[in-house]
Amino acid sequence: DTGVSQDPRHKITKRGQNVTFRCDPISEHNRLYWYRQTLGQGPEFLTYFQNEAQLEKSRLLSDRFSAERPKGSFSTLEIQRTEQGDSAMYLCASSLPETPGGYTFGSGTRLTVV
């Protein structure tokens, strides 16, 4: 197992376009989290899954954001009608159920909206 994988590493998109990111967690980790991070800030919580169930979603998260984890393995994060303010690093993390805050982070997807 090579850790948490995220794809793509970089994405440049025009304002108004939709984008989708993928995360493959560590196989034995049943919890999966999505965060967004901008320069000089800590990771901002977006949503998390336990197996295929989406258990929590940040109130700050716009309706343009949606995430899925259909078979309890990989997850996708979609942003519709992107805005310049969506430009950030999108981080995925996974954890074991017995250490829910002990995350292993992926390398992230850097989104630039032009």
Added chain:
Amino acid sequence: QKEVEQNSGPLSVPEGAIASLNCTYSDRGSQSFFWYRQYSGKSPELIMFIYSNGDKEDGRFTAQLNKASQYVSLLIRDSQPSDSATYLCAAPPIFGTGTLLAVQP
């Protein structure tokens, strides 16, 4: 709104000194607290976690928790230039903004 507060720094310490990083949290229901290190351009990596009041030591790192004061700290003994990074405190799933530590040779 659950919050985790950290001083953004930078905190500058000489090599070999003790670096003290602090964090407060707003949710009294939080049970566990985690410290992550993030090098520039990299993803956060877990250093250690603490659940119980008091101190927990792991090598050069000591985490301290005071639930009555809603206060968490991380001490780094014998600081090295390689410890220079941003240190993130988390009361999962909420992270603080991080404290930038600079260890001067």
